């Protein structure tokens with residue numbers, strides 16, 4: 001590890017890396033010296049363009065986009081196997097893929113509930129399971145799970161999402177205790193409101209109200225979150241595990 005390249009030589013897997021926070025993590029991990037495999041779901045063209053751009057910017061570094069449907073056990077297993085195949089070594093897993101289907105619980109249909117739980121929470125099992133043993137056998141590594149302020153505090157209109165993200169935090173804390181002795185850290189990052197396609201869906205008046213709950217009155221950027229994720233992936237964070245770290249600009253909900 002050097003100061004400039006804290007992830008030099010590391011193999012990193014990121015789910016949902018085709019845009020938003022995941023794409024910022026992919027960019028920064030490459031810039032910090034890592035080889036990266038990242039998943040996309042519906043955005044194949046965008047993922048391929050991102051990988052082409054980053055390979056050109058970092059010659060000799062590997063940056064591979066792969067299809068992944070993280071809510072599906074078999075698809076996630078295929079993704080994990082292909083990711084291991086593309087990397088010389090696995091050091092970091094960033095479980096980032098996620099969706100919202102906001103609606104009041106009284107109006108929520110079973111499909112909305114299951115989609116949200118499947119993509120945000122079941123994915124902790126489907127993706128982490130096949131990638132855990134290589135980390136444990138190697139006796140080093142970091143797993144970073146993207147949770148949310150919604151999972152820490154509960155947000156109205158997000159019962160399924162709050163439940164899923166609270167589940168991500170519980171999973172993180174338990175797994176950290178199970179594998180801490182094997183030299184693998186497990187942490188959750190809980191963003192507040194970050195400027196991505198996900199928050200672009202929020203109606204203008206609601207977005208203004210939410211900004212009023214943030215001391216700086218602004219949403220964060222995907223890069224803000226990526227810096228925290230890459231720090232947790234580096235040796236500098238080797239003594240941090242089992243934590244849910246909120247990155248929300250002081251948002252009070």
Ligand code: NDP
Pocket residue numbers: 015016017018019020021022039040041042043044068069070071096097098099119146147148149190191192193194195196197198199
């Ligand atoms: P975006 O909507 O911008 O991107 C979502 C990413 O997840 C895309 O890369 C998408 O791939 C991928 N994805 C969606 N469904 C699936 C699936 N079934 N299987 C695999 N990949 C899938 O989201 P953000 O970048 O905003 O969010 C990233 C993470 O951060 C999520 O876990 C989210 O819950 C969390 N978060 C975001 C906050 C925010 O304010 N933005 C706040 C708190 C948490 P594709 O485009 O190829 O379909």
